[in-house]
Amino acid sequence: MLTVLAAVILTNGKIWTGDRQRPWAEAVKIEANRIVAVGSSTDIGKNGSVIDLKGRLAVPGFIDDHTHFIDGGFELSRVQLRDAVTPQEFARRIGEYAKRAGASKWITGGEWDHTIWNPPALPTRQLIDAVTPQNPVFVSRLDGHMALANSLALKMANVTRDTPDPAGGTIVRDANGEPTGILKDAAQSFVDSVIPSASTDERLTAAKAALAEAARFGVTAFVDMSSDEAYEDFRAYQQLEKSGDLTARVYLFTPILEYKRLVAASVEKAFGGDRLRIGGLKGFADGSLGSSTAAMFEPFNDDPKNRGLTMAAMTDGRMKSAVTDADAHNLQVAIHAIGDRANDEVLKIYESIANARQRRFRIEHAQHLNPDLIKRFAADRVIASMQPYHAIDDGRWAEAKIGHERARWTYAFRTLIDSGATLTFGSDWTVAPLNPILGIYAAVTRRTLDGKNPNGWIPEQKITVEEALRCYTVNNAYAMFRENEIGKIAPGMFADIAVLSDVAPERIDSAKVDITIFDGQVIYERAASPGAAIRK
DSSP: OOOSEEEEEEEEEEEEOOOSSSSSEEEEEEEEEEEEEEEOHHHHHSSSSSEEEOOEEEOOEEEEEEEEEHHHHHTTTTTTTOOOHHHHHHHHHHHHHHHHHHHTTOOEEEOOOOGGGGSSSOOOHHHHHHHOOOOOOOOOOOTTSSSEHHHHHHHTOOOOTOOOOOOOOEEOOOOTTEEEEEEGGGGGGHHTTSSSOHHHHHHHHHHHHHHHHHTTTTEEEEEEOOOTTTTHHHHHHHHHHHHHHOEEEEEEEEEEGGHHHHHHTTOOEEEEEESSEEEEEESSSSTTTTOOSSSSSSOOOOOOOOOOOOOHHHHHHHHHHHHHHHTTTEEEEEEEEEEEEHHHHHHHHHHOOOOSSSOOOEEEEEBBOOHHHHHHHHTTTOEEEEETTHHHHHHHTTHHHHHHHHHHTOOOOHHHHHHHHOOOOOOOTTTSOOOHHHHHHHHHHOOOOOOOTTTSSGGGGGGOOHHHHHHTTHHHHHTTTTTTTTTSSTTBBBBBEEEOOOOOOOGGGGOEEEEEEEEEEEEEOOSTTTTSOOBB
């Protein structure tokens, strides 16, 4: 069990508070789980248990505004394919994992990225069938918008050459019309529906692993954009809260088309306690750029007949109806939109509802915009919930798909901030690493992962370290309706703080979190951090 300290003093530091009235301080005093004083080391004194920061930077605990959190915990123990650089390595890892797992066990996860292969061709079921004769396989691309099934999994899901594409999805087929094993967006539901659900105990184990990862990276609050099994995840979070093991503040979003479940229970936005809240709704407008399913106004450069996929709920009116009714019941709405056409369609839905009160509508990702769309984000007071790491990942290949001119408004951090829009940052874990420092690095440098853009990809969209910190703290608290409780180091706020080893822009990608304080307790201390132990 964690030891609760009556009073903790952080002193001799560079403390970025997030408070525009007093952005910098040297010391902080914590009593129980609240910050009670912020000021100079002399003013705060040493009347308590002291953490000598030794000049290091302390910031409000990071808030991740978009995760798939329990999935992240599961991913830590699943087959790892993100850095499999060839199809052969991809198949080898799956085969070795199958041997360890044992016959009949499902193999899922993966997070593969075919764009790092040469050539970057999509994998097929034939690549892995020989090494998984007794294991059904359904491994996802890192963006979650397509996955590879082996022949056994397709058979269990009854997917054949005669299976029609579902609305909002694609069964990729070979020249003979046979499924290759790649299922895009809504087509993934064929296999998803036959994968056994995890038990509550398995979810608890995954959640604990994910919480340990969050503590390591200074993440003390997050939004969980949960899956179709959101309510099972909520049950696991409740158990962790009751046992005192929920070491981060959670705001769980549930599927928007199931919003009536919350309405029936009279739940409204951000309903709950200090550590666990519910009342946000998540919908989908389109797919992803990497899967060529983002809904675009113009065709993809590398696929001239394709303008992406729009989800069925967007085209048949269900999304607009759900947003309107859910909003009337004071539930918060967030919709995934990647392509410019998808962003336009979501903004039109939001614009159809009088925005007299602070609804804080959100668009998740908001990746590929144009100047008109950016102006509408600001005018409509719609939150742009973005994931900066995607910029330095996708920037390796995005222009091949959409060209340079459209790419100018891709991950448009600088232009969104300058327009007056509210920009928030998250990881999209497991799609990208949970570590917020890597997200800050991405937003500040825009140096793509292939090293080909040392001055930044679309450098005019770079922002400052302080602006990126604000997107990971103050702005995220606002997006969760918690700006008066978290996101700043100020008297009265919950004592959630991250102490960093370094934050110089040229070295920020190698910075570490030395200490994480959550609810007034030290929940993580890096073994190699210099003299961080609490002294009485």
